Amino acid sequence: MTQSIGFVGLGIMGLPMAKNLLNSGYSVIGYNRSKPRLQEFAKAGGTPAKTIKEVAENAQIVITCLPNSQSVSDVIFQKGGLLEGFQNGSTLIDCSTISPKTTVEIAEKLTNSGVSLLDAPISGGEEGAINGSLSIMVGGDSDLLSQHMDVFKSMGTTITYCGKSGAGQIAKACNQIIVASQMVGVSEAVLLAKKAGADLDSVVSAISQGAASCWTLTNRAPDMIKGDFTPGFFAEYQYKDLCIAVDSGREFGSPMPQTMVAHELYKSMVENGMGKDGNSGVLQILELLAGTTNRAI
Amino acid sequence: MTQSIGFVGLGIMGLPMAKNLLNSGYSVIGYNRSKPRLQEFAKAGGTPAKTIKEVAENAQIVITCLPNSQSVSDVIFQKGGLLEGFQNGSTLIDCSTISPKTTVEIAEKLTNSGVSLLDAPISGGEEGAINGSLSIMVGGDSDLLSQHMDVFKSMGTTITYCGKSGAGQIAKACNQIIVASQMVGVSEAVLLAKKAGADLDSVVSAISQGAASCWTLTNRAPDMIKGDFTPGFFAEYQYKDLCIAVDSGREFGSPMPQTMVAHELYKSMVENGMGKDGNSGVLQILELLAGTTNRAI
Numbered sequence: 196m197t198q199s200i201g202f203v204g205l206g207i208m209g210l211p212m213a214k215n216l217l218n219s220g221y222s223v224i225g226y227n228r229s230k231p232r233l234q235e236f237a238k239a240g241g242t243p244a245k246t247i248k249e250v251a252e253n254a255q256i257v258i259t260c261l262p263n264s265q266s267v268s269d270v271i272f273q274k275g276g277l278l279e280g281f282q283n284g285s286t287l288i289d290c291s292t293i294s295p296k297t298t299v300e301i302a303e304k305l306t307n308s309g310v311s312l313l314d315a316p317i318s319g320g321e322e323g324a325i326n327g328s329l330s331i332m333v334g335g336d337s338d339l340l341s342q343h344m345d346v347f348k349s350m351g352t353t354i355t356y357c358g359k360s361g362a363g364q365i366a367k368a369c370n371q372i373i374v375a376s377q378m379v380g381v382s383e384a385v386l387l388a389k390k391a392g393a394d395l396d397s398v399v400s401a402i403s404q405g406a407a408s409c410w411t412l413t414n415r416a417p418d419m420i421k422g423d424f425t426p427g428f429f430a431e432y433q434y435k436d437l438c439i440a441v442d443s444g445r446e447f448g449s450p451m452p453q454t455m456v457a458h459e460l461y462k463s464m465v466e467n468g469m470g471k472d473g474n475s476g477v478l479q480i481l482e483l484l485a486g487t488t489n490r491a492i
Numbered sequence: 493m494t495q496s497i498g499f500v501g502l503g504i505m506g507l508p509m510a511k512n513l514l515n516s517g518y519s520v521i522g523y524n525r526s527k528p529r530l531q532e533f534a535k536a537g538g539t540p541a542k543t544i545k546e547v548a549e550n551a552q553i554v555i556t557c558l559p560n561s562q563s564v565s566d567v568i569f570q571k572g573g574l575l576e577g578f579q580n581g582s583t584l585i586d587c588s589t590i591s592p593k594t595t596v597e598i599a600e601k602l603t604n605s606g607v608s609l610l611d612a613p614i615s616g617g618e619e620g621a622i623n624g625s626l627s628i629m630v631g632g633d634s635d636l637l638s639q640h641m642d643v644f645k646s647m648g649t650t651i652t653y654c655g656k657s658g659a660g661q662i663a664k665a666c667n668q669i670i671v672a673s674q675m676v677g678v679s680e681a682v683l684l685a686k687k688a689g690a691d692l693d694s695v696v697s698a699i700s701q702g703a704a705s706c707w708t709l710t711n712r713a714p715d716m717i718k719g720d721f722t723p724g725f726f727a728e729y730q731y732k733d734l735c736i737a738v739d740s741g742r743e744f745g746s747p748m749p750q751t752m753v754a755h756e757l758y759k760s761m762v763e764n765g766m767g768k769d770g771n772s773g774v775l776q777i778l779e780l781l782a783g784t785t786n787r788a789i
Contacts, residue, residue: 353701357690391746393654
């Protein structure tokens with residue numbers, strides 16, 4: 196019999212992930228608040244559910260891919276939510292990027308209802324979701340992960356077990372801390388080079404191969420120099436993820452003097468209406484600080 | 493006739509660079525304050541000079557590789573320094589990492605004496621100096637660089653012209669800004685993962701291939717997790733270079749909120765007697781802030 200998987204949150208990431216599950220031969224029952232995406236899901240062979248509860252009633256494995264901690268809690272615990280439908284022994288795989296603390300709290304509550312949670316935030320962007328090449332960072336019970344590895348492999352290529360419940364979210368927070376460090380560091384460097392009148396392309400080329408080499412310098416600096424901040428990853432999402440990092444730093448007593456700076460700069464992007472720019476657009480906030488009004492550098 | 497090159501500063505980087513020039517067939521006359529290194533230079537076929545002035549008297553091209561702005565100024569302008577020996581039309585190639593502002597000031601003074609300066613800071617470490625595989629970032633007159641390209645190629649593999657006088661130093665400052673961003677970002681991430689009880693090696697492995705990928709995560713994080721901060725690059729040099737970056741930010745009106753944090757953390761390393769640890773040891777300052785006394789994490 197075909198295994199049934201539930202999927203709540205058929206957004207930019209969720210819909211292509213659900214399609215990859217369908218393509219792998221799973222039967223998928225899905226729910227999404229906005230109806231056009233649910234119709235697209237149905238066209239791809241998915242079974243649209245009328246309520247969230249119905250998803251949990253019809254699948255032993257449910258995947259959520261939602262915007263934030265609150266929406267994940269709501270989908271599970273609200274009236275008519277997953278908890279009312281879950282069967283004893285079900286597994287919830289949460290692919291959302293949310294607070295590690297909230298994750299642990301949810302996991303504890305679910306355990307009391309006989310449901311196991313794996314936190315499984317993803318990276319790799321829309322392209323990775325479409326190609327099934329996501330990187331998935333997993334926290335929770337390792338045996339449970341092994342048991343469901345085929346499901347994970349239908350959505351991603353790199354599945355890494357990071358430890359107990361919440362450890363997947365911690366890994367994602369670590370990822371975002373380092374991404375932001377690079378974005379701000381490269382921005383400060385590029386702006387210095389510009390203001391000092393050096394040849395920007397040459398400077399980037401000169402330092403790209405040594406100890407400064409990083410994803411951002413290779414993949415974003417050339418466009419940053421042109422003033423092109425077309426989003427790969429929205430600045431407002433970067434800000435949201437840095438809020439999780441900073442909150443986790445507080446929760447676990449871990450100092451974040453540098454991440455705090457990035458947090459402030461991305462907050463300023465959102466406040467300046469740049470939330471839908473790419474996260475490389477943080478350079479524009481440095482330009483504001485420098486009194487440079489020209490968007491293109 | 494064999495071309496003669498002068499070399500002042502036969503330190504960890506300078507001596508192997510001078511040896512590579514000798515191996516390329518140049519005649520090299522060198523000076524170093526400490527005598528054992530001068531003897532080693534002589535053993536390799538170099539001509540030891542008794543005074544700095546003598547170096548400039550016997551070579552149309554002089555290379556300096558010195559610890560800081562002050563030592564470069566001293567070697568040139570002090571009594572018995574290079575300026576007293578320079579021939580009209582000589583070229584000074586300064587491979588030291590110093591202030592871009594000081595570089596421009598020196599270049600202007602030298603021009604009045606008929607001497608041209610190329611600022612040419614290096615990266616690639618002792619290994620790069622020995623193998624002749626340094627990356628050299630050059631500022632000054634581009635024709636002059638072309639004219640002396642063979643000399644540069646004897647010492648490095650990637651020679652990048654970055655613009656007018658001081659632009660090589662700006663490129664080096666940009667390099668160090670990004671290196672420090674990575675070091676601090678990776679440290680904040682690793683400490684969060686540790687304090688949250690995640691599996692550190694797994695977390696690093698999970699995030700090493702995506703948008704967080706960088707030289708530090710690949711080459712330093714595994715040792716950082718073990719508490720091994722064996723120097724590739726001394727923390728006290730990282731601090732010195734961040735001082736140059738921050739001073740340049742002031743000079744050119746370029747904001748550096750994130751680099752300023754790294755500047756403070758590396759200052760704390762020096763003040764805590766960790767200056768001879770590797771720059772990855774900045775993790776230890778975060779541990780201090782977190783109240784963690786155990787050196788090994």
